[in-house]
Amino acid sequence: GAVVSQHPSRVICKSGTSVKIECRSLDFQATTMFWYRQFPKKSLMLMATSNEGSKATYEQGVEKDKFLINHASLTLSTLTVTSAHPEDSSFYICSARDGGQEYNEQFFGPGTRLTVL
């Protein structure tokens, strides 16, 4: 099946610093990538949808200036949490949709656990 990698898997940072998370589709071209956030014992919360070469579409309540998304190529999207604060601590998961698939399955990366001290 299609493989999506995410890096780093775990990051601990000080309050006020910025953290970049990379999401890569390893064996397919991802026309669309999604960024999710998940709190403990809660379901996935879609933050934004990004299409290669265009600006990301953010969900209501998600600050675009705080969560910067770049989808520069068909295999790479990045999420930068700017000026991170403890309340940004969460599990961040990316997923990618294979443009060649006949249906809309999303392939998930392994997730990044962010802890802001």
Added chain:
Amino acid sequence: GQNIDQPTEMTATEGAIVQINCTYQTSGFNGLFWYQQHAGEAPTFLSYNVLDGLEEKGRFSSFLSRSKGYSYLLLKELQMKDSASYLCAVVDSNYQLIWGAGTKLIIKP
């Protein structure tokens, strides 16, 4: 608004069968996914239904009734490793995934 309902938690015995239900009200329908998610890990794909009926895949089966806005995931011959959360997600008319909150399945020996 859009809504996906599934039980918060279920408990079953190793070797038994369990059915996890999902009901949905969404703006349009372009398919329903079931994902498995172990604690601290990303979701993994289990099944996809877009037509009514039962799809069987090994120990797991998924059923869909579009007229009733209803799906279930059936797990047979339960194993301890099946302890996980099971997420129901519907593709709406904008081809966006609408996620349920997940059902935590606890398997007891």
